[in-house]
Amino acid sequence: MSDDPTTSSLINLVEKHDRQHGVQEVRIKLPIGHIAGKWWGPRNVRPILCLHGWQDNAGTFDTLIPLLPKNVSFLAIDFPGHGYSSRIPDGLTYQTISSINLLLAIMTEYGWKKVSFMSHSMGSVLHFVFAAIFPDKVDLIISLDSLKPQVLPVEFMIARLADSFPQFMIADARNQQKSEPPAYTYDEMIERLHEGTFQSISKETCPYLLHRNIRKSAKYPEKYFFTRDSRLKHHAGHPFSHELIMEFATRLKMPFMFIKATRSPYFEEKKYYDEAVQVLREGNAYFELHQVEGRHHVHLTNPERVAPLVTDFLARYWSKDEDVVESKL
Template sequence: MSNSEQRECTGVEIKVPWGHISGKWWGPQTTRPILALHGWQDNAGSFDTLIPLLPPHIGILAIDLPGHGFSSRIPDGQMYYNLDYVTTVCMIMKEYNWDKVSILGHSMGSIVGFLLAGIFPDKVELLIGLDAYKPLSVMEDYYSVKMNHIITLFLIADDRNRNESEPPSYPYDECIEKLYIGAGSSIDRDKCAHILERNIKRSTKYPDKYYFTRDSRIKYTNIGIWPKDLYSSVLEKITCPTLFIRALDSPVIPNAPPFDEHLSVLKKNPRFEYEEVDGRHHVHLNEPHKVSGIISKFLLKHTTPSAKL
């Protein structure tokens, strides 16, 4: 067994004003790690199969974003928003006294990375994005209808949280099936356990069943409006070494003009690299070998000795 396959991690908790951010710190803890950000409704377990295949001398801190995994939920009455996750990363940087950060993001986590690198280009040392780059948005003429729906369901979920009653529980195999279906069959059933480990808890009423622990409010996110030109202006500010990997069997990025136009903006950065791999949206979890070599090569090319912690 190789050294990378033997790689171990340590659980961490990072203080934030509303509680804590939980994470899994893989590898060395004497230097600043790569910060790994998962996708919507996933958690740090999303990187369990990929990280052991990456260079073992590079530390990686995979976190649970607020409301996900073992991290604290935001206060009652508050809505989740992509830019709030950018703020969370800044708070983590402040807690560890980092002047810069390197990001490995999947899906929503990748979007957060691109937003961070465009808003704070001097603070992002390198960026690796997996299969998403742009915040979810809707056409302006549909915005009021969509937000009507989201806010209505958010208020119901928020009331349920305050009620503090135990959510519905299911046998473990049914939890796997619910995750598999809920993720659009993107996560292989035999890989669902990596997400469920930080996403379910044994029922106090039915000891042979489990309930989902993520904050249900994250399903009703404030999506905002991100016009093409506005987001292009964010992307063109990115100057750090950037790697974007697109999963060809994923529905997340449609073959449409906006993607090509944004890709053209990103390619203006001379340190931007673009790769495509066969696989679904969670290819990094299902078949990590398809992306690990690409990512490792990029990391070894651009990673420099980091400041001591």
């Protein structure tokens, strides 16, 4: 059975969108395989590196980047196990902190001396930590609805670890069986993504994430299955202490814009968030905080609310890296 015209139109939406905006697919070779990405804008300009959220992919920036300045380049990547990127080897767990090496590898691949970030959720957490460890390597950061690693109660973290590792073992064994995951119609895929994010991703923008995250079923030709690594569901979190996170915050002196969605949770006790904001405001003359109406994925669902803030920030702090020759793709 072939897809109905409406489904086919939605599936082709992203490919048409990418052609319209001159987007080029990227493959970066790594020891584990490769990192996939989408390059927007001029090829002779060091791009702003865009990092997505947990279980999302590079498509999360598909509606925002077209609204940003055309002279600025962007490279949105898929983290390992997400989108078109390779999975980590069997038997290993996904840890956000391990992606620090990934960012260094990307910089080495392209010969960048510095890196700029625009990231969402988990991606923002990662670039916060990276910028604190290597402040001289980062010239600006834009964080979308996640400011820093969460501070979680000790009892909660122990319970999460006790649950996540056995569940990971099950998912890892299932991966090694090479069996096809559960399949759904495209409409069901949209519904699962929409409801699974507590309606943070609108049904209209779901195709931008689904495009890099599903494959047609061999068993049921009219259905699809999710291709992201199921081990990602059993992420153990970020075991950073509040003291360490505050020390990280004191090291961030570069231009730093944080955009907070008004209808998105803090994912921790608000007092920890408030203290981090205070430390950043007191220690970084270039830190700015903006609130926009919307949910956690407001940058994807309502990009017109976010784009003016990003455009203004880039006008003040971004400059073309003249030392960068045309990047290899």
